[in-house]
Amino acid sequence: MDTEPTVFVVDDDEQSCKSVCALVQSMGVRAESFCSAEQFLRSGREDRPGCLVIDVRMPGMSGLELQEEIKKRGIGLPVIVITAYARTPSTVRAIRGGAVTLLEKPYENNDLGDAIRQALAQDAAGRAEQERRREIGCRIARLTASERDVLNLIVEGLPNKSIARRLNMSVRTVENRRRAVFEKVQVRSVAELTRTMITAELDAPPRGEG
Amino acid sequence: MVGDKRAEGIPEPIVRQLAVSMLDAFEWHAAILDSTGRILAVNAAWRRFAEANGLGASRCGPGVNYLAVCDSATGEESAGSAAAAAGIRRVLSGAAAAFRLEYPCLSRDGQRWFAMRVRAFRHEGATLALVGHKDITERGRAREWLRLQRDLAVALGAVATLEDALPRCLDTALRASGMDAGGIYLYDQATRTINLAWAQGLSDAFVRSVSVYEADSPHVALVARGVPFYGPFPELGMPLDEAKRAEGLRALAVLPMLYEGKIIGCLNVSSHTRDDVPAAVRGILEGIAAQIGGAVSRLQAEGALRDSEARFRTLFEHAPDGIFLTDLEGRLLDANRAAERIVGYPREELLGKCIFKEGLLDAAETAKARRNVAESAAGRPTGPNQYTVTREDGSQVSLEARAFPLKLGAQNVILVIARDITDRKQAEDRMCQMQDQLAHVSRLSTMGEMAAGIAHEVNQPLYSILNFAKACGNVLSAENRPGLEQLRDWTEEIALAAARAGQIVAQLRRFARRSESVRLPASLHEIVDESVQLVASEARRHGADVRLELADFPAAVWVDRIQIQQVMVNLLQNAYEAMDDDHAARRQVTIRTERAGDTVEVSVADTGPGIPTEPGLKIFDAFVTTKPEGLGMGLAISTTIVESHGGRIWAGVNREGGATFHFTLPLV
Numbered sequence: 001m002d003t004e005p006t007v008f009v010v011d012d013d014e015q016s017c018k019s020v021c022a023l024v025q026s027m028g029v030r031a032e033s034f035c036s037a038e039q040f041l042r043s044g045r046e047d048r049p050g051c052l053v054i055d056v057r058m059p060g061m062s063g064l065e066l067q068e069e070i071k072k073r074g075i076g077l078p079v080i081v082i083t084a085y086a087r088t089p090s091t092v093r094a095i096r097g098g099a100v101t102l103l104e105k106p107y108e109n110n111d112l113g114d115a116i117r118q119a120l121a122q123d124a125a126g127r128a129e130q131e132r133r134r135e136i137g138c139r140i141a142r143l144t145a146s147e148r149d150v151l152n153l154i155v156e157g158l159p160n161k162s163i164a165r166r167l168n169m170s171v172r173t174v175e176n177r178r179r180a181v182f183e184k185v186q187v188r189s190v191a192e193l194t195r196t197m198i199t200a201e202l203d204a205p206p207r208g209e210g
Numbered sequence: 211m212v213g214d215k216r217a218e219g220i221p222e223p224i225v226r227q228l229a230v231s232m233l234d235a236f237e238w239h240a241a242i243l244d245s246t247g248r249i250l251a252v253n254a255a256w257r258r259f260a261e262a263n264g265l266g267a268s269r270c271g272p273g274v275n276y277l278a279v280c281d282s283a284t285g286e287e288s289a290g291s292a293a294a295a296a297g298i299r300r301v302l303s304g305a306a307a308a309f310r311l312e313y314p315c316l317s318r319d320g321q322r323w324f325a326m327r328v329r330a331f332r333h334e335g336a337t338l339a340l341v342g343h344k345d346i347t348e349r350g351r352a353r354e355w356l357r358l359q360r361d362l363a364v365a366l367g368a369v370a371t372l373e374d375a376l377p378r379c380l381d382t383a384l385r386a387s388g389m390d391a392g393g394i395y396l397y398d399q400a401t402r403t404i405n406l407a408w409a410q411g412l413s414d415a416f417v418r419s420v421s422v423y424e425a426d427s428p429h430v431a432l433v434a435r436g437v438p439f440y441g442p443f444p445e446l447g448m449p450l451d452e453a454k455r456a457e458g459l460r461a462l463a464v465l466p467m468l469y470e471g472k473i474i475g476c477l478n479v480s481s482h483t484r485d486d487v488p489a490a491v492r493g494i495l496e497g498i499a500a501q502i503g504g505a506v507s508r509l510q511a512e513g514a515l516r517d518s519e520a521r522f523r524t525l526f527e528h529a530p531d532g533i534f535l536t537d538l539e540g541r542l543l544d545a546n547r548a549a550e551r552i553v554g555y556p557r558e559e560l561l562g563k564c565i566f567k568e569g570l571l572d573a574a575e576t577a578k579a580r581r582n583v584a585e586s587a588a589g590r591p592t593g594p595n596q597y598t599v600t601r602e603d604g605s606q607v608s609l610e611a612r613a614f615p616l617k618l619g620a621q622n623v624i625l626v627i628a629r630d631i632t633d634r635k636q637a638e639d640r641m642c643q644m645q646d647q648l649a650h651v652s653r654l655s656t657m658g659e660m661a662a663g664i665a666h667e668v669n670q671p672l673y674s675i676l677n678f679a680k681a682c683g684n685v686l687s688a689e690n691r692p693g694l695e696q697l698r699d700w701t702e703e704i705a706l707a708a709a710r711a712g713q714i715v716a717q718l719r720r721f722a723r724r725s726e727s728v729r730l731p732a733s734l735h736e737i738v739d740e741s742v743q744l745v746a747s748e749a750r751r752h753g754a755d756v757r758l759e760l761a762d763f764p765a766a767v768w769v770d771r772i773q774i775q776q777v778m779v780n781l782l783q784n785a786y787e788a789m790d791d792d793h794a795a796r797r798q799v800t801i802r803t804e805r806a807g808d809t810v811e812v813s814v815a816d817t818g819p820g821i822p823t824e825p826g827l828k829i830f831d832a833f834v835t836t837k838p839e840g841l842g843m844g845l846a847i848s849t850t851i852v853e854s855h856g857g858r859i860w861a862g863v864n865r866e867g868g869a870t871f872h873f874t875l876p877l878v
Binding site: 018022023025026082107 | 696
């Protein structure tokens with residue numbers, strides 16, 4: 001998979017499209033242009049790292065419709081929405097849709113370059129976080145079922161004696177299992193374990209959409 | 211000759227008897243007077259005449275002194291009698307051998323004429339006179355009638371008006387007929403009545419009562435039959451009112467006057483004293499009536515001609531249009547008052563002068579006028595042609611002139627009718643200015659509606675410029691300057707985008723500019739393209755898909771480019787706005803051009819809800835709109851623009867829904 005971040009520019013106005021691509025390239029970032037929302041959706045780029053720069057008004061599927069479609073498909077790409085009319089309803093719709101930035105063209109104070117940089121950083125951070133969670137998930141997956149039970153009670157903050165009593169096992173057995181958990185999850189303290197587990201919890205797919 | 215010899219052989223009594231017999235056989239009234247004028251003997255004719263006239267032998271028979279009878283005559287007869295007596299005396303005195311006289315004499319049946327011949331002869335030393343006397347009334351009348359007729363004809367030939375002619379005619383008729391009253395009636399073709407035109411010897415009351423005979427009266431019927439009426443007045447058959455009774459007319463003659471079969475009127479003569487119209491004068495009266503008829507007819511015709519000439523002159527003078535009559539070279543023969551007023555020169559200064567040489571027209575128009583006059587001189591009408599005439603006071607007047615070749619008598623002339631269209635032209639100019647102003651205001655209003663779209667349209671290239679510029683800046687500020695080779699491309703892109711922005715601004719400024727309407731040859735397809743670009747942002751804003759289906763022929767038109775753009779922009783905006791409703795599943799505007807005869811037809815079809823069918827809603831009228839924020843001027847102004855270009859604009863509903871607006875323009 002291509003992991004180099006790319007800015008996907010979706011604009012039906014050829015000149016605008018070109019100019020955004022030029023700006024992106026001048027920042028040393030790869031750019032790809034699409035003349036319609038449909039063309040982008042067909043391109044299979046949605047899993048690639050980077051961000052989207054979308055023009056609101058386009059014939060066919062509009063920029064906002066594309067944004068909604070991306071969200072619906074669970075694509076994590078940050079979206080920068082460019083509009084000539086920052087009218088309230090469309091602004092609200094764009095922000096609710098999770099757009100990183102809403103730029104009115106021609107932008108004055110807000111720099112499209114900054115917005116792109118920010119979006120790429122966000123994407124990169126998101127992807128790094130996602131990677132960490134994936135890794136933690138792998139470590140947790142290595143635990144046995146009884147080690148998992150002990151881990152859950154440790155995270156709840158129970159001392160070894162209570163865990164032994166709860167799981168109807170000897171304190172010694174609990175201590176052994178505890179050691180194995182710390183080793184496999186690669187933590188040194190209960191606090192670290194708890195933080196890792198919280199990250200892992202967040203990583204779990206939303207309920208109902210498993 | 212041989213008389214003496216025979217007389218010697220014939221006994222005296224036989225000679226005397228023979229002489230008496232011969233005198234008696236003689237048709238002349240004969241008498242022998244002695245030297246004192248005493249009647250010695252009369253013949254049978256004398257005796258018969260004396261008896262017929264109530265003169266017995268005691269008054270006019272032998273023994274009566276004829277000279278004394280003549281000398282005692284009075285009144286109308288005295289002149290003739292005196293002449294007769296004088297002549298007889300001269301013969302009896304030996305001063306003359308013979309004497310002849312003709313004289314009129316009034317008798318019971320009118321005026322009579324007599325001839326008298328007197329001859330002297332000697333008997334036993336004394337001078338006697340043989341007086342012959344004969345009634346020559348027929349001959350006298352004929353002669354008198356000839357004289358009257360001649361006098362009347364001379365008089366009628368000299369008079370110019372009916373008013374002069376009628377008294378003379380009536381007077382002659384009365385004198386010739388021995389009647390004492392009468393009137394001349396004239397027929398009025400319009401009312402079919404006969405009206406008294408002149409009367410003589412009648413009381414005012416009577417004249418008033420007989421001044422008009424109605425169309426259905428017996429009198430008019432009688433005149434229409436053309437047969438004279440002679441008889442007592444009451445027999446005419448008209449109701450006798452008090453005035454008619456009081457007048458006491460007795461004998462009456464009604465003589466219809468006809469001329470070439472047309473009823474002219476009638477001559478009525480009558481008498482307060484006589485009971486009948488003597489047969490002898492009837493022919494004379496009929497002759498006079500015929501003569502009056504001819505004269506009246508001529509005078510009426512002349513009067514009608516004069517009236518007609520006067521009428522036409524009045525029409526000519528008062529015609530609101532200027533009328534010029536010129537010869538084939540353009541020299542002015544006549545001009546009416548309106549013509550004087552139009553050109554501002556008095557007629558006297560214009561007459562006889564060539565209409566091309568008066569400085570009325572400038573050089574180009576003089577040439578045009580010369581061509582048109584030549585054309586009309588060749589027998590063809592010309593015009594309407596417009597001219598600008600400079601008046602004497604320097605002011606200018608616009609004319610629309612038509613010229614017609616005419617033949618007036620033997621002369622070929624040209625009739626030029628010129629209408630002052632200065633006011634009309636000024637009104638037209640004002641109207642054009644107002645339309646231009648209105649169109650301009652409407653364009654500004656359209657631009658106001660388009661403001662958001664225009665902003666977008668200008669922002670688009672500005673956005674690009676900004677991006678390219680920042681890209682350039684990024685490259686230049688980076689340490690290793692990656693992509694330096696792209697700078698040239700990007701700066702070119704900046705220039706292109708700036709040019710694009712400039713174009714949009716220029717186009718908008720042209721559209722908004724208030725300018726005199728200028729018509730030039732143009733391609734309609736270019737105008738359609740420009741218009742679509744002008745409202746491209748609107749199409750985007752309304753999410754409309756614009757499709758062009760332009761016919762494959764050079765749609766060359768002669769138009770005011772901006773105004774036709776305005777029509778297109780208006781129709782396109784209406785189309786886009788019509789599709790704003792959410793139920794419009796497909797938002798498509800199709801612009802089509804096609805040739806239609808010698809015009810090109812442009813249609814703009816949308817997929818909106820169509821045209822509202824409310825009764826009485828006239829979408830092409832001003833201030834009629836279905837849009838909440840619309841002024842309702844767009845279609846009204848589009849109509850004005852299209853019609854002023856000689857085209858037509860209309861709307862229809864599509865089969866698959868939506869409206870189509872069409873307009874045509876004449877092809878060059």
